[in-house]
Amino acid sequence: MTLSINCKDVGDPVCTHTMYGETEEELMENAKKHGIEVHGYTEESFEEEMAKNLENFRKVIKTT
Numbered sequence: 308m309t310l311s312i313n314c315k316d317v318g319d320p321v322c323t324h325t326m327y328g329e330t331e332e333e334l335m336e337n338a339k340k341h342g343i344e345v346h347g348y349t350e351e352s353f354e355e356e357m358a359k360n361l362e363n364f365r366k367v368i369k370t371t
């Protein structure tokens with residue numbers, strides 16, 4: 308089973324990058340890397356944002 312999430316589904320208006328992970332932890336890790344590399348987050352600001360939006364984030368996770 309692969310978990311995936313699309314940047315667009317978590318509110319980015321232009322980025323359609325899809326992140327994948329075997330587990331939710333791995334998915335979060337990959338999302339964090341993407342957030343830092345592409346969207347200018349720092350580790351702290353990303354985790355802060357993630358903590359606030361965890362419910363929404365979980366809702367848009369797709370499993371395939």
Ligand SMILES: [Zn+2]
Binds near residue numbers: 314319322324341346
């Ligand atoms: Zn993105």
